[in-house]
Amino acid sequence: MATFSILVTSAPFDTQGSNSALKFIQAALALGHSVKGVFFYQAGVNNASAWLTPPADELNLSVAWRALKAQGVELHVCSTAAARRGLLSEQDSQEQGYSGHNIQPPMTASGLGQFMEMLDVDRVVQF
Amino acid sequence: MATFSILVTSAPFDTQGSNSALKFIQAALALGHSVKGVFFYQAGVNNASAWLTPPADELNLSVAWRALKAQGVELHVCSTAAARRGLLSEQDSQEQGYSGHNIQPPMTASGLGQFMEMLDVDRVVQF
Amino acid sequence: MILHLLRASPFSDQSLCQCLGRVTEQDGIVLMQDAVYALRGQEQAWYNPMTSVSSLYALKEDIEARGISAPEQVHVIGYPELVTLTLKFDNVISW
Amino acid sequence: MILHLLRASPFSDQSLCQCLGRVTEQDGIVLMQDAVYALRGQEQAWYNPMTSVSSLYALKEDIEARGISAPEQVHVIGYPELVTLTLKFDNVISW
Amino acid sequence: MTSKRIAIINRTAPHGHSQGQEALDMTLVAGSFGQDVGLFFLDDGVFQLLTGQKPDAVLRKNYSKTFAALEFYDIDTLVVCQQSLQARGLTQADLCIPVQVLAPDALREALASFNHIVSF
Amino acid sequence: MTSKRIAIINRTAPHGHSQGQEALDMTLVAGSFGQDVGLFFLDDGVFQLLTGQKPDAVLRKNYSKTFAALEFYDIDTLVVCQQSLQARGLTQADLCIPVQVLAPDALREALASFNHIVSF
Numbered sequence: 001m002a003t004f005s006i007l008v009t010s011a012p013f014d015t016q017g018s019n020s021a022l023k024f025i026q027a028a029l030a031l032g033h034s035v036k037g038v039f040f041y042q043a044g045v046n047n048a049s050a051w052l053t054p055p056a057d058e059l060n061l062s063v064a065w066r067a068l069k070a071q072g073v074e075l076h077v078c079s080t081a082a083a084r085r086g087l088l089s090e091q092d093s094q095e096q097g098y099s100g101h102n103i104q105p106p107m108t109a110s111g112l113g114q115f116m117e118m119l120d121v122d123r124v125v126q127f
Numbered sequence: 128m129a130t131f132s133i134l135v136t137s138a139p140f141d142t143q144g145s146n147s148a149l150k151f152i153q154a155a156l157a158l159g160h161s162v163k164g165v166f167f168y169q170a171g172v173n174n175a176s177a178w179l180t181p182p183a184d185e186l187n188l189s190v191a192w193r194a195l196k197a198q199g200v201e202l203h204v205c206s207t208a209a210a211r212r213g214l215l216s217e218q219d220s221q222e223q224g225y226s227g228h229n230i231q232p233p234m235t236a237s238g239l240g241q242f243m244e245m246l247d248v249d250r251v252v253q254f
Numbered sequence: 255m256i257l258h259l260l261r262a263s264p265f266s267d268q269s270l271c272q273c274l275g276r277v278t279e280q281d282g283i284v285l286m287q288d289a290v291y292a293l294r295g296q297e298q299a300w301y302n303p304m305t306s307v308s309s310l311y312a313l314k315e316d317i318e319a320r321g322i323s324a325p326e327q328v329h330v331i332g333y334p335e336l337v338t339l340t341l342k343f344d345n346v347i348s349w
Numbered sequence: 350m351i352l353h354l355l356r357a358s359p360f361s362d363q364s365l366c367q368c369l370g371r372v373t374e375q376d377g378i379v380l381m382q383d384a385v386y387a388l389r390g391q392e393q394a395w396y397n398p399m400t401s402v403s404s405l406y407a408l409k410e411d412i413e414a415r416g417i418s419a420p421e422q423v424h425v426i427g428y429p430e431l432v433t434l435t436l437k438f439d440n441v442i443s444w
Numbered sequence: 445m446t447s448k449r450i451a452i453i454n455r456t457a458p459h460g461h462s463q464g465q466e467a468l469d470m471t472l473v474a475g476s477f478g479q480d481v482g483l484f485f486l487d488d489g490v491f492q493l494l495t496g497q498k499p500d501a502v503l504r505k506n507y508s509k510t511f512a513a514l515e516f517y518d519i520d521t522l523v524v525c526q527q528s529l530q531a532r533g534l535t536q537a538d539l540c541i542p543v544q545v546l547a548p549d550a551l552r553e554a555l556a557s558f559n560h561i562v563s564f
Numbered sequence: 565m566t567s568k569r570i571a572i573i574n575r576t577a578p579h580g581h582s583q584g585q586e587a588l589d590m591t592l593v594a595g596s597f598g599q600d601v602g603l604f605f606l607d608d609g610v611f612q613l614l615t616g617q618k619p620d621a622v623l624r625k626n627y628s629k630t631f632a633a634l635e636f637y638d639i640d641t642l643v644v645c646q647q648s649l650q651a652r653g654l655t656q657a658d659l660c661i662p663v664q665v666l667a668p669d670a671l672r673e674a675l676a677s678f679n680h681i682v683s684f
Contacts (some may be wrong), residue, residue: 002341006264007682011138013211014170016460017261019503023315027333042586042684043141046173049213052226058211059503081586084140084185086176086229087213098178100227102213112593119568119599123340124680125259126348129436143382143580144356145622150410154428169466169564170547186623203454208466246448246479250435251560252354253443256676263457265532266363266488270609272575275513275647276672287502288460294532319459319504321496347681348572351556358577360652361608367455367487370527371552382622385582386611389652414579414624416616442453442561 003034005118007126011043012061013054020048022064030069038065039115040107041081046125048077048087050104069106076110076118077103079083097114130161130248137254138170139188145174148196148254149191156198164201165192166242167234168208171254175204176215177231196233203237203245204230255280257343260289264300269349274303282309283345284336285328290316293324311339350375352438355384359395364444372420377404377438380408380423385411388419406434449480451558454489459504464492467564470509475517482521482558483514485543489564490528493539511541517563525551569600571678579624584612587684588627590652595637599642601640603634604671605663609684610648613659631661645671 006025010017025035042048052062069075081093082103089109093101103109118124133152137144151163167174181191196202209230210219216236220228230236245251260283264270270292277283283304285292290312295301304310311329313336324330331339340346353376359365363385365402378399379385385407390396399405406424408431419425426434435441452471452500456463474481485492492503497508514522523541529535529545546554555561572591576583587603605612610629619630634642642663649655649665656665666674677682 004340009168009682009684011141011212012460014138016504020261020287022503023333024337028337031334033337039335041590042582043138043170046212051213051215051220051223051229053210053213053215053223055207055211055218056468058505078181080589083180084182085138085173086178086180088178088180092180093178096178096180098227100225100229102227104230112590113597115590116594116597116599118204119570119680121568123346124570124682125340125346126682131435136564141582143624146357147382149623150428151432155432158432160432168470169462185625207430215670220477239470240477242470243474243477243479246450246560248448250441251450251562252435253562254443256672256681261460263460263488263491266456268361269362270543271642276668278672288457288488291457291532296533304665315501316459319497319499319502320491321494321498331534334451338523344658344676345678345681347675348577348683351552351561356580358608358611361576361580364455371548383577383608386577386608386652390652391653392651397482398508410621413580414617414619414622415577415611416614416618439556440559440561442555443563444455 001032001034002123003036003121004028005036005121005124006038007124008038008040008044008047009042010127011046012052017127018061019059023075024125035073036121037076037118039118040077045077045082045085045087048082048107049102051102053092066106075107076114077107077111078112082109128159129250130163131155131164132163132248132251134246134251134253135162135165135171135174135179136169139174139179144254145188146235147187151252152195152200163248164203164245166245167204172204172209172212172214175209176229178229193233201210202234203241204234205239206236209236255343257339257346259284259286259346259348261287261349263288263291264295265291270304271300273349274300277307282339283305284339285312286316290320290322293322293328311321319327320327350438352377352379352434354379354381354441354443356382356444358383359390360386366395366401368444369395377406377434378402379434380407381411385415385417388423390419409437412422442444448559451555451561452472452485452560453484453486453563454492455487455492455563457488458508459502461501461533463564465505465507467531468510472517473520475519482523483519484555486525490524490532490534493541494539495538508540520555521534521552523554569681570594571602571604571675572683573604573681573683574594574612575607575683576613577608578628579613579619579622579662583684585625585627588630591639592637595639601639603639605646605674610644610652610654613661615658615660628660643671643674
């Protein structure tokens with residue numbers, strides 16, 4: 001069985017990238033492979049918002065990512081790329097004096113160094 | 128003198144659209160034209176985040192949009208498109224039971240009907 | 255042996271053409287997302303170079319989503335086969 | 350009389366070609382953002398059709414930002430002229 | 445509402461990007477506000493109208509079913525670019541609603557008649 | 565760090581999109597973590613390296629100055645696609661740092677030698 005890391009650089013809803021990543025990861029897990037984690041970068045950091053609120057007849061990505069975390073897939077978001085796009089962890093938000101934070105579990109605010117740690121797998125696939 | 132409305136459909140930082148829109152609006156105002164308002168739609172709704180936090184050597188769009196509002200330019204964001212992307216007004220956030228809200232003044236959460244009101248100008252320019 | 259994942263429609267975006275200019279006989283190409291619209295390009299300059307790639311795959315879910323179909327010479331695969339393909343090739347590029 | 354605002358690089362994106370197939374002699378074209386890279390396309394199929402448009406403009410700020418330059422037949426304009434152009438034409442399309 | 449006529453152009457294929465779905469949302473609102481609106485399908489936008497789409501397979505919404513509702517919103521200017529259809533090996537028979545198929549010249553004329561044009 | 569070699573491909577022109585700036589951020593972090601990294605410039609990505617950029621004019625950051633710092637991060641695999649340069653009327657003399665200019669075959673060989681490839 002093989003190990004994977006997934007890099008998501010595309011914005012949720014705006015493009016199909018998150019949807020494809022989900023289906024790929026689910027298929028990999030079903031085949032018995034290990035998915036070490038997902039790293040969200042570029043516009044992909046928008047996936048880390050705790051507040052994605054699609055209409056009821058559309059995919060709820062927050063629910064989908066949480067389900068993957070429950071299966072042992074780590075979910076890391078680049079905090080620098082996220083801050084540029086208005087996504088902040090509790091700590092970063094407090095430092096800025098903002099009134100709340102929208103990066104919440106199951107997402108972990110990390111640095112690009114975390115992605116380097118995730119390269120120790122058989123394959124990295126980017127969506 | 129002429130009247131303008133501006134439609135912003137591109138994401139801040141990810142693309143140059145917001146930057147071009149700002150420069151266009153500043154030029155129009157400097158020429159003595161009237162800019163009725165900016166309507167944020169599609170990925171452009173990300174401009175409405177109160178929490179955009181770029182590094183110090185990059186453009187701070189929150190400051191730039193606020194300056195336009197001070198010059199009389201209305202700033203409207205489509206609340207349906209915004210909610211899909213994790214951007215919520217205080218009211219929408221409370222209804223969802225979220226712990227905060229990231230659409231704050233000078234941005235106004237509106238519907239697409241507001242954009243229809245904004246069509247009563249000489250030119251609509253999209254960025 | 256590189257596996258190339260194509261995601262954009264070649265009618266709008268040059269990625270497929272740019273990729274085709276760089277593949278070798280050992281490489282594989284997967285059409286996914288809007289890139290499956292390439293299958294409607296019978297009259298386009300890139301169609302024959304594309305279909306002459308022996309390891310040309312298209313993702314079943316993306317074809318069905320868009321109401322199109324694939325000609326015989328294209329290997330139609332699902333996500334499990336896509337996962338397996340990424341392991342069969344040495345590395346993967348997303349275009 | 351339509352003013353066409355082009356924003357994407359024609360080396361990556363088909364918008365310029367698609368626009369050129371639809372303009373008439375009365376229309377205007379403005380190259381802005383990454384579309385100013387079209388000025389580096391001397392060897393490309395779309396270059397002559399593009400430069401033969403008599404109302405071809407390119408945005409000064411975007412040219413300078415990218416370290417390129419414009420040939421003589423292109424009208425280089427700033428934002429104030431762009432604002433005025435949008436009023437000179439009947440309507441505006443952003444490609 | 446205002447008397448300004450608005451053209452909404454679809455230039456992007458469905459499902460890979462959100463443009464089509466939000467262009468349609470805007471069109472329906474324009475219609476319900478009594479705005480004089482034209483909906484155009486150019487380039488990859490013609491793929492929006494294909495019959496038999498099943499985007500549930502890729503976790504996206506099948507909004508193409510909504511095109512049939514456009515007539516109830518009094519949106520009867522539905523224009524498709526003939527050249528874009530042809531380049532993709534398509535004919536009007538492949539589309540899910542009746543439309544006007546126009547050659548490039550006529551299409552540009554139709555667009556020029558609108559006060560405002562937005563594109564997706 | 566891991567012994568896996570990573571190739572980072574620039575395929576997008578600067579300033580219109582954020583890809584180049586964030587690709588460079590990733591490259592610098594990879595370098596500072598001692599990762600074996602190659603930076604590739606293909607297609608419109610070659611425009612990243614043009615001399616004389618002044619993006620302040622469009623309210624964007626002039627990160628092209630940072631390319632000169634790559635050598636201090638021990639990133640010495642810098643590859644540019646010859647064909648992409650040629651198609652844009654450019655030569656190595658137009659670029660702000662010394663690079664390896666490779667023909668398509670050699671470029672593909674170079675890419676094939678990396679364990680992982682990401683593109684921007």
